[in-house]
Amino acid sequence: MDTPSEDGEPLPPQLMFLKRLVTGLAVVMIAGFLVLIAALVIRLNRPLITLPDQIALPAGAEAQAFTQGADWFAVVTTDDRILIYDRASGALRQTVTVD
Template identity: 40%
Template sequence: MNITPENPSEPTGLKWLKILVAVLTVTLIIGFLTIVGMFVYRFNSIGDSPVLSPLPDEISLPQGTEIDAFTQAEDWYLILTSENELLIYDRQTNELTQKIKIQNN
């Protein structure tokens, strides 16, 4: 004797669970494709950075100055000294254009 009904009805929440799983699957796929697309976009734009003019062979610093950090942009370069001073040089003329003393509070 078979007691299984011929048209078994689904449990109440099963329909909504199937819809939720489908929506979350689509969301996951879209998110993954977005991340892959962003990686491709960023790696393709790496070579588009501006070409900087070469730095001079020598930079004349004040006597006794020790360099802690260096950074550069298209038209200037900056040196942070161990005396907490920022020395900003013009990239074209290699002359010191600004000197900023950093105060420790």
């Protein structure tokens, strides 16, 4: 059955198809946007990675950068050293000197 246009005449079949296509696209876009928002909410509500409250740097060392792995984290110092710490205990695991 044809839907009447504003002036009361029925719409041609091609325009009805186009109208349904545009409506379907709008529904898919809204659903995709809602899925995107849900994914962001789920991702941002994950627990943060736990780190020790304090990190004991060697005397005279000043932190310049920070990076982390699965069970470790590292602090790059201004005197060209990389200090690798254990994530669970916070103890210094290894020191790497950068040449």
